[in-house]
Amino acid sequence: MTLEELRSLVRDFVEEREWTPFHTPKNLAMTLSVEAAEVLEHFLWLTPEESAALPADKREAVAHELADVLLVLTRLADRLDVDLAQAFRDKMVLNRAKYPVEKARGKALKYTEL
Amino acid sequence: MTLEELRSLVRDFVEEREWTPFHTPKNLAMTLSVEAAEVLEHFLWLTPEESAALPADKREAVAHELADVLLVLTRLADRLDVDLAQAFRDKMVLNRAKYPVEKARGKALKYTEL
Amino acid sequence: MTLEELRSLVRDFVEEREWTPFHTPKNLAMTLSVEAAEVLEHFLWLTPEESAALPADKREAVAHELADVLLVLTRLADRLDVDLAQAFRDKMVLNRAKYPVEKARGKALKYTEL
Protein backbone atom coordinates (compact mmCIF):
# COMPACT_ATOMS: atom_id res chain seq x y z
CA MET A 1 0.00 0.00 0.00
CA THR A 2 1.37 3.39 -0.98
CA LEU A 3 0.98 6.64 0.94
CA GLU A 4 -0.97 7.94 -2.04
CA GLU A 5 -3.42 5.04 -1.87
CA LEU A 6 -3.79 5.64 1.85
CA ARG A 7 -4.67 9.26 1.19
CA SER A 8 -7.39 8.28 -1.25
CA LEU A 9 -8.87 5.67 1.06
CA VAL A 10 -9.04 8.07 3.97
CA ARG A 11 -10.40 10.87 1.82
CA ASP A 12 -13.17 8.68 0.40
CA PHE A 13 -14.10 7.46 3.86
CA VAL A 14 -14.35 11.01 5.20
CA GLU A 15 -16.10 12.57 2.21
CA GLU A 16 -18.78 9.89 2.09
CA ARG A 17 -19.61 10.89 5.66
CA GLU A 18 -19.34 14.66 4.95
CA TRP A 19 -16.90 15.15 7.80
CA THR A 20 -14.64 17.61 6.01
CA PRO A 21 -16.12 20.72 7.69
CA PHE A 22 -14.94 19.37 11.05
CA HIS A 23 -11.50 18.52 9.72
CA THR A 24 -9.71 21.78 10.16
CA PRO A 25 -5.98 21.18 10.50
CA LYS A 26 -6.24 22.48 14.07
CA ASN A 27 -8.83 19.85 14.98
CA LEU A 28 -6.88 17.11 13.24
CA ALA A 29 -3.67 18.09 15.03
CA MET A 30 -5.55 17.73 18.33
CA THR A 31 -6.86 14.34 17.23
CA LEU A 32 -3.35 13.20 16.37
CA SER A 33 -2.19 13.91 19.94
CA VAL A 34 -5.20 12.12 21.39
CA GLU A 35 -4.55 9.06 19.23
CA ALA A 36 -0.85 9.03 20.10
CA ALA A 37 -1.80 9.08 23.78
CA GLU A 38 -4.06 6.08 23.23
CA VAL A 39 -1.05 4.19 21.94
CA LEU A 40 1.00 5.39 24.91
CA GLU A 41 -1.60 4.27 27.40
CA HIS A 42 -1.01 0.63 26.46
CA PHE A 43 2.62 0.91 27.57
CA LEU A 44 2.16 2.84 30.80
CA TRP A 45 3.13 0.33 33.45
CA LEU A 46 5.12 -2.14 31.38
CA THR A 47 8.81 -2.73 31.82
CA PRO A 48 10.87 -2.16 28.66
CA GLU A 49 11.08 -5.94 28.28
CA GLU A 50 7.34 -6.46 28.65
CA SER A 51 6.75 -3.74 26.06
CA ALA A 52 8.75 -5.78 23.55
CA ALA A 53 6.78 -8.97 24.17
CA LEU A 54 3.11 -8.04 24.19
CA PRO A 55 0.54 -10.81 24.43
CA ALA A 56 -1.39 -11.30 21.17
CA ASP A 57 -4.59 -9.54 22.24
CA LYS A 58 -2.77 -6.47 23.48
CA ARG A 59 -0.58 -6.42 20.38
CA GLU A 60 -3.70 -6.37 18.22
CA ALA A 61 -5.23 -3.58 20.29
CA VAL A 62 -2.05 -1.55 19.83
CA ALA A 63 -2.09 -2.31 16.08
CA HIS A 64 -5.56 -0.77 15.86
CA GLU A 65 -4.37 2.33 17.66
CA LEU A 66 -1.40 2.61 15.30
CA ALA A 67 -3.83 2.43 12.39
CA ASP A 68 -5.76 5.33 13.91
CA VAL A 69 -2.60 7.39 14.13
CA LEU A 70 -1.84 6.60 10.50
CA LEU A 71 -5.36 7.54 9.46
CA VAL A 72 -5.30 10.90 11.23
CA LEU A 73 -1.75 11.67 10.10
CA THR A 74 -2.71 10.94 6.49
CA ARG A 75 -5.80 13.09 6.74
CA LEU A 76 -3.96 16.02 8.33
CA ALA A 77 -1.28 15.94 5.63
CA ASP A 78 -4.00 15.85 2.97
CA ARG A 79 -5.79 18.86 4.44
CA LEU A 80 -2.52 20.81 4.48
CA ASP A 81 -1.64 19.72 0.91
CA VAL A 82 1.51 18.13 2.29
CA ASP A 83 2.92 15.22 0.28
CA LEU A 84 3.91 12.86 3.10
CA ALA A 85 6.31 10.83 0.94
CA GLN A 86 8.14 13.97 -0.15
CA ALA A 87 8.16 15.36 3.39
CA PHE A 88 9.64 12.08 4.62
CA ARG A 89 12.37 12.12 1.96
CA ASP A 90 13.21 15.75 2.76
CA LYS A 91 13.40 15.02 6.45
CA MET A 92 15.64 12.00 5.94
CA VAL A 93 18.13 14.18 4.08
CA LEU A 94 18.20 16.47 7.09
CA ASN A 95 18.45 13.51 9.47
CA ARG A 96 21.42 12.03 7.64
CA ALA A 97 23.22 15.36 7.79
CA LYS A 98 22.38 15.88 11.45
CA TYR A 99 23.26 12.38 12.59
CA PRO A 100 26.28 11.21 10.64
CA VAL A 101 26.81 7.50 11.24
CA GLU A 102 30.24 7.90 12.79
CA LYS A 103 29.07 10.48 15.29
CA ALA A 104 25.67 9.05 16.18
CA ARG A 105 26.52 5.40 16.49
CA GLY A 106 25.25 3.77 19.66
CA LYS A 107 24.12 7.00 21.30
CA ALA A 108 20.59 7.45 22.60
CA LEU A 109 19.76 10.34 20.38
CA LYS A 110 16.41 11.90 20.71
CA TYR A 111 14.10 11.41 17.77
CA THR A 112 12.67 14.70 18.88
CA GLU A 113 15.90 16.24 17.70
CA LEU A 114 15.64 14.60 14.29
CA MET B 1 6.28 5.19 -1.66
CA THR B 2 4.83 2.12 0.04
CA LEU B 3 4.57 1.50 3.75
CA GLU B 4 6.93 -1.44 3.23
CA GLU B 5 9.55 0.81 1.62
CA LEU B 6 9.16 3.24 4.47
CA ARG B 7 9.83 0.48 6.96
CA SER B 8 13.04 -0.50 5.21
CA LEU B 9 14.27 3.08 4.96
CA VAL B 10 13.67 3.72 8.64
CA ARG B 11 15.17 0.41 9.66
CA ASP B 12 18.34 1.01 7.66
CA PHE B 13 18.71 4.49 9.09
CA VAL B 14 18.36 3.22 12.64
CA GLU B 15 20.51 0.11 12.29
CA GLU B 16 23.40 2.00 10.70
CA ARG B 17 23.43 4.10 13.85
CA GLU B 18 22.97 1.12 16.20
CA TRP B 19 19.99 2.72 17.90
CA THR B 20 17.90 -0.43 18.20
CA PRO B 21 18.76 -1.05 21.87
CA PHE B 22 17.08 2.25 22.76
CA HIS B 23 14.05 1.50 20.61
CA THR B 24 11.91 -0.45 23.00
CA PRO B 25 8.25 -0.16 22.06
CA LYS B 26 7.72 1.72 25.32
CA ASN B 27 10.30 4.36 24.41
CA LEU B 28 8.97 4.65 20.88
CA ALA B 29 5.40 5.08 22.12
CA MET B 30 6.64 7.95 24.28
CA THR B 31 8.43 9.46 21.29
CA LEU B 32 5.27 9.23 19.22
CA SER B 33 3.40 11.35 21.77
CA VAL B 34 6.21 13.89 21.92
CA GLU B 35 6.26 14.18 18.13
CA ALA B 36 2.48 14.53 17.94
CA ALA B 37 2.70 17.36 20.47
CA GLU B 38 5.29 19.11 18.30
CA VAL B 39 2.74 19.08 15.48
CA LEU B 40 0.08 20.36 17.86
CA GLU B 41 2.25 23.20 19.07
CA HIS B 42 2.17 24.82 15.62
CA PHE B 43 -1.62 25.15 15.83
CA LEU B 44 -1.95 26.39 19.41
CA TRP B 45 -3.19 29.94 18.99
CA LEU B 46 -4.51 29.80 15.45
CA THR B 47 -8.16 30.19 14.54
CA PRO B 48 -9.61 27.24 12.61
CA GLU B 49 -9.40 29.40 9.48
CA GLU B 50 -5.76 30.33 10.04
CA SER B 51 -4.94 26.67 10.59
CA ALA B 52 -6.24 25.92 7.09
CA ALA B 53 -4.13 28.64 5.45
CA LEU B 54 -0.64 28.37 6.88
CA PRO B 55 2.09 30.58 5.43
CA ALA B 56 4.63 28.62 3.37
CA ASP B 57 7.39 28.55 5.98
CA LYS B 58 5.10 27.34 8.74
CA ARG B 59 3.55 24.77 6.40
CA GLU B 60 7.01 23.38 5.69
CA ALA B 61 7.85 23.25 9.39
CA VAL B 62 4.65 21.30 10.02
CA ALA B 63 5.47 18.97 7.09
CA HIS B 64 8.77 18.12 8.78
CA GLU B 65 6.98 17.35 12.04
CA LEU B 66 4.50 15.13 10.20
CA ALA B 67 7.46 13.27 8.68
CA ASP B 68 8.80 12.71 12.21
CA VAL B 69 5.48 11.24 13.29
CA LEU B 70 5.49 8.95 10.26
CA LEU B 71 9.04 7.87 11.00
CA VAL B 72 8.36 7.02 14.63
CA LEU B 73 5.04 5.35 13.82
CA THR B 74 6.73 3.19 11.19
CA ARG B 75 9.50 2.26 13.57
CA LEU B 76 7.15 1.40 16.42
CA ALA B 77 5.07 -0.84 14.15
CA ASP B 78 8.25 -2.54 12.92
CA ARG B 79 9.44 -3.22 16.47
CA LEU B 80 6.06 -4.75 17.34
CA ASP B 81 5.97 -6.82 14.11
CA VAL B 82 2.79 -5.04 13.17
CA ASP B 83 2.05 -4.76 9.45
CA LEU B 84 0.74 -1.20 9.25
CA ALA B 85 -1.01 -1.72 5.90
CA GLN B 86 -2.88 -4.73 7.25
CA ALA B 87 -3.69 -2.97 10.52
CA PHE B 88 -5.07 -0.05 8.52
CA ARG B 89 -7.24 -2.32 6.36
CA ASP B 90 -8.54 -4.15 9.44
CA LYS B 91 -9.36 -0.91 11.19
CA MET B 92 -11.18 0.48 8.15
CA VAL B 93 -13.46 -2.56 8.16
CA LEU B 94 -14.30 -1.77 11.78
CA ASN B 95 -14.74 1.92 10.97
CA ARG B 96 -17.17 1.24 8.14
CA ALA B 97 -19.24 -0.97 10.43
CA LYS B 98 -19.15 1.53 13.27
CA TYR B 99 -19.92 4.59 11.16
CA PRO B 100 -22.41 3.61 8.46
CA VAL B 101 -22.71 6.42 5.93
CA GLU B 102 -26.40 7.03 6.55
CA LYS B 103 -25.96 7.34 10.29
CA ALA B 104 -22.69 9.23 10.42
CA ARG B 105 -23.24 11.76 7.68
CA GLY B 106 -22.48 15.32 8.70
CA LYS B 107 -21.98 14.57 12.38
CA ALA B 108 -18.86 15.57 14.22
CA LEU B 109 -17.86 12.09 15.14
CA LYS B 110 -14.81 11.62 17.19
CA TYR B 111 -11.91 10.00 15.42
CA THR B 112 -10.98 8.82 18.87
CA GLU B 113 -14.01 6.59 18.66
CA LEU B 114 -12.92 5.10 15.37
CA MET C 1 -6.13 23.49 49.98
CA THR C 2 -2.37 23.97 49.79
CA LEU C 3 0.00 22.22 47.40
CA GLU C 4 1.64 20.69 50.48
CA GLU C 5 -1.68 19.22 51.64
CA LEU C 6 -2.26 17.87 48.14
CA ARG C 7 1.09 16.16 48.20
CA SER C 8 0.28 14.43 51.49
CA LEU C 9 -3.16 13.32 50.33
CA VAL C 10 -1.79 11.82 47.13
CA ARG C 11 1.12 10.20 48.91
CA ASP C 12 -1.15 8.58 51.51
CA PHE C 13 -3.48 7.30 48.82
CA VAL C 14 -0.61 5.75 46.87
CA GLU C 15 1.29 4.32 49.81
CA GLU C 16 -1.77 2.63 51.28
CA ARG C 17 -2.04 0.80 47.95
CA GLU C 18 1.70 0.08 47.72
CA TRP C 19 1.90 1.60 44.25
CA THR C 20 5.22 3.37 44.75
CA PRO C 21 7.30 0.72 42.93
CA PHE C 22 5.35 1.48 39.74
CA HIS C 23 5.72 5.21 40.20
CA THR C 24 9.04 5.83 38.58
CA PRO C 25 9.24 9.40 37.32
CA LYS C 26 9.35 8.01 33.78
CA ASN C 27 6.06 6.16 34.24
CA LEU C 28 4.45 9.16 35.91
CA ALA C 29 5.58 11.48 33.10
CA MET C 30 3.88 9.11 30.66
CA THR C 31 0.73 9.13 32.79
CA LEU C 32 0.72 12.92 32.83
CA SER C 33 0.62 13.00 29.02
CA VAL C 34 -2.14 10.42 28.91
CA GLU C 35 -4.22 12.38 31.41
CA ALA C 36 -3.66 15.65 29.55
CA ALA C 37 -4.89 13.95 26.37
CA GLU C 38 -8.04 12.84 28.19
CA VAL C 39 -8.74 16.49 28.95
CA LEU C 40 -8.01 17.39 25.32
CA GLU C 41 -10.36 14.75 24.00
CA HIS C 42 -13.35 16.58 25.49
CA PHE C 43 -12.58 19.64 23.35
CA LEU C 44 -11.83 17.94 20.04
CA TRP C 45 -14.70 19.02 17.84
CA LEU C 46 -15.96 22.04 19.74
CA THR C 47 -15.80 25.56 18.40
CA PRO C 48 -13.90 27.98 20.63
CA GLU C 49 -17.25 29.38 21.74
CA GLU C 50 -18.68 25.97 22.60
CA SER C 51 -15.54 25.18 24.59
CA ALA C 52 -16.27 28.20 26.80
CA ALA C 53 -19.87 27.16 27.48
CA LEU C 54 -19.83 23.46 28.32
CA PRO C 55 -23.06 21.82 29.44
CA ALA C 56 -23.02 20.88 33.13
CA ASP C 57 -22.42 17.16 32.68
CA LYS C 58 -19.50 17.69 30.32
CA ARG C 59 -18.07 20.38 32.59
CA GLU C 60 -18.11 17.93 35.49
CA ALA C 61 -16.43 15.23 33.39
CA VAL C 62 -13.69 17.69 32.46
CA ALA C 63 -13.33 18.71 36.12
CA HIS C 64 -12.63 15.07 36.99
CA GLU C 65 -9.98 14.87 34.29
CA LEU C 66 -8.38 18.07 35.58
CA ALA C 67 -8.27 16.49 39.02
CA ASP C 68 -6.44 13.51 37.53
CA VAL C 69 -3.86 15.80 35.97
CA LEU C 70 -3.39 17.55 39.31
CA LEU C 71 -3.01 14.21 41.08
CA VAL C 72 -0.38 12.90 38.68
CA LEU C 73 1.46 16.22 38.55
CA THR C 74 1.60 16.33 42.35
CA ARG C 75 2.84 12.76 42.52
CA LEU C 76 5.52 13.27 39.88
CA ALA C 77 6.81 16.37 41.66
CA ASP C 78 6.88 14.45 44.94
CA ARG C 79 8.86 11.57 43.41
CA LEU C 80 11.39 14.04 42.02
CA ASP C 81 11.61 15.97 45.33
CA VAL C 82 10.45 19.06 43.50
CA ASP C 83 8.63 21.66 45.59
CA LEU C 84 5.85 22.65 43.19
CA ALA C 85 5.12 25.95 44.95
CA GLN C 86 8.77 26.98 44.76
CA ALA C 87 9.05 25.80 41.14
CA PHE C 88 5.98 27.88 40.30
CA ARG C 89 7.39 30.99 41.98
CA ASP C 90 10.73 30.52 40.21
CA LYS C 91 9.05 30.09 36.86
CA MET C 92 6.88 33.18 37.35
CA VAL C 93 10.00 35.27 37.90
CA LEU C 94 11.28 34.00 34.56
CA ASN C 95 7.90 34.59 32.92
CA ARG C 96 7.72 38.19 34.10
CA ALA C 97 11.19 38.84 32.70
CA LYS C 98 10.42 37.11 29.43
CA TYR C 99 7.04 38.71 28.88
CA PRO C 100 7.21 42.31 30.08
CA VAL C 101 3.70 43.77 30.20
CA GLU C 102 4.42 46.50 27.67
CA LYS C 103 5.83 44.13 25.12
CA ALA C 104 3.49 41.18 25.56
CA ARG C 105 0.18 42.99 25.84
CA GLY C 106 -2.53 41.59 23.59
CA LYS C 107 -0.24 39.24 21.68
CA ALA C 108 -1.00 35.55 21.37
CA LEU C 109 2.12 34.39 23.06
CA LYS C 110 2.71 30.74 23.37
CA TYR C 111 2.58 29.35 26.85
CA THR C 112 5.01 26.82 25.54
CA GLU C 113 7.51 29.63 25.37
CA LEU C 114 6.89 30.59 28.99
Add this chain to the structure above:
Amino acid sequence: MTLEELRSLVRDFVEEREWTPFHTPKNLAMTLSVEAAEVLEHFLWLTPEESAALPADKREAVAHELADVLLVLTRLADRLDVDLAQAFRDKMVLNRAKYPVEKARGKALKYTEL
Protein backbone atom coordinates in the same frame (compact mmCIF):
# COMPACT_ATOMS: atom_id res chain seq x y z
CA MET D 1 0.61 28.16 48.62
CA THR D 2 -3.05 27.35 48.13
CA LEU D 3 -4.77 26.48 44.87
CA GLU D 4 -6.82 29.66 45.32
CA GLU D 5 -3.68 31.78 45.58
CA LEU D 6 -2.31 30.07 42.49
CA ARG D 7 -5.44 30.93 40.59
CA SER D 8 -5.13 34.62 41.51
CA LEU D 9 -1.44 34.76 40.62
CA VAL D 10 -2.04 33.21 37.21
CA ARG D 11 -5.08 35.34 36.55
CA ASP D 12 -3.23 38.57 37.39
CA PHE D 13 -0.31 37.56 35.18
CA VAL D 14 -2.61 36.85 32.24
CA GLU D 15 -4.90 39.84 32.63
CA GLU D 16 -2.03 42.32 32.87
CA ARG D 17 -0.96 41.04 29.46
CA GLU D 18 -4.52 40.99 28.06
CA TRP D 19 -4.19 37.37 26.97
CA THR D 20 -7.69 36.30 27.99
CA PRO D 21 -9.12 36.47 24.44
CA PHE D 22 -6.67 33.74 23.39
CA HIS D 23 -7.45 31.62 26.43
CA THR D 24 -10.44 29.69 25.23
CA PRO D 25 -10.72 26.40 27.09
CA LYS D 26 -10.02 24.63 23.80
CA ASN D 27 -6.72 26.46 23.33
CA LEU D 28 -5.74 25.91 26.95
CA ALA D 29 -6.51 22.18 26.72
CA MET D 30 -4.16 22.03 23.73
CA THR D 31 -1.50 23.91 25.67
CA LEU D 32 -1.84 21.48 28.55
CA SER D 33 -1.02 18.56 26.25
CA VAL D 34 1.93 20.40 24.75
CA GLU D 35 3.31 21.19 28.21
CA ALA D 36 2.84 17.61 29.40
CA ALA D 37 4.79 16.43 26.36
CA GLU D 38 7.61 18.80 27.27
CA VAL D 39 7.84 17.06 30.62
CA LEU D 40 7.74 13.68 28.90
CA GLU D 41 10.53 14.61 26.52
CA HIS D 42 12.99 14.81 29.40
CA PHE D 43 12.39 11.13 30.22
CA LEU D 44 12.44 9.67 26.71
CA TRP D 45 15.58 7.59 26.69
CA LEU D 46 16.18 7.16 30.40
CA THR D 47 15.96 3.86 32.19
CA PRO D 48 13.46 3.79 35.06
CA GLU D 49 16.40 4.02 37.45
CA GLU D 50 17.93 7.01 35.68
CA SER D 51 14.55 8.73 35.73
CA ALA D 52 14.57 8.50 39.54
CA ALA D 53 18.06 10.01 39.88
CA LEU D 54 18.17 13.05 37.60
CA PRO D 55 21.26 15.25 37.68
CA ALA D 56 20.59 18.64 39.29
CA ASP D 57 20.42 20.67 36.08
CA LYS D 58 17.97 18.29 34.45
CA ARG D 59 15.90 18.11 37.62
CA GLU D 60 15.60 21.89 37.61
CA ALA D 61 14.61 21.91 33.93
CA VAL D 62 11.89 19.37 34.69
CA ALA D 63 10.74 21.44 37.69
CA HIS D 64 10.21 24.40 35.36
CA GLU D 65 8.16 22.26 32.99
CA LEU D 66 6.06 21.01 35.91
CA ALA D 67 5.43 24.62 36.88
CA ASP D 68 4.20 25.27 33.33
CA VAL D 69 1.77 22.38 33.59
CA LEU D 70 0.51 23.73 36.92
CA LEU D 71 0.11 27.19 35.44
CA VAL D 72 -1.89 26.00 32.43
CA LEU D 73 -3.96 23.58 34.51
CA THR D 74 -4.84 26.36 36.94
CA ARG D 75 -5.75 28.70 34.13
CA LEU D 76 -7.91 26.14 32.33
CA ALA D 77 -9.81 25.35 35.55
CA ASP D 78 -10.32 29.07 36.14
CA ARG D 79 -11.70 29.63 32.64
CA LEU D 80 -14.13 26.75 33.14
CA ASP D 81 -15.15 27.96 36.62
CA VAL D 82 -13.94 24.67 38.02
CA ASP D 83 -12.80 24.72 41.66
CA LEU D 84 -9.71 22.50 41.44
CA ALA D 85 -9.63 21.75 45.17
CA GLN D 86 -13.25 20.61 45.12
CA ALA D 87 -12.73 18.61 41.91
CA PHE D 88 -9.75 16.91 43.54
CA ARG D 89 -11.74 16.02 46.67
CA ASP D 90 -14.61 14.69 44.56
CA LYS D 91 -12.27 12.59 42.46
CA MET D 92 -10.53 11.15 45.51
CA VAL D 93 -13.88 9.91 46.82
CA LEU D 94 -14.38 8.11 43.52
CA ASN D 95 -10.81 6.80 43.58
CA ARG D 96 -11.18 5.36 47.06
CA ALA D 97 -14.35 3.57 46.01
CA LYS D 98 -12.83 2.31 42.78
CA TYR D 99 -9.55 1.14 44.29
CA PRO D 100 -10.26 -0.29 47.72
CA VAL D 101 -7.00 -0.86 49.56
CA GLU D 102 -7.46 -4.60 49.89
CA LYS D 103 -8.12 -5.08 46.20
CA ALA D 104 -5.67 -2.62 44.74
CA ARG D 105 -2.65 -3.30 46.92
CA GLY D 106 0.55 -3.84 44.96
CA LYS D 107 -1.07 -3.94 41.56
CA ALA D 108 0.03 -1.69 38.74
CA LEU D 109 -3.26 0.03 38.31
CA LYS D 110 -3.57 2.60 35.64
CA TYR D 111 -4.01 6.14 36.84
CA THR D 112 -5.90 6.58 33.61
CA GLU D 113 -8.55 4.38 35.13
CA LEU D 114 -8.75 6.48 38.25
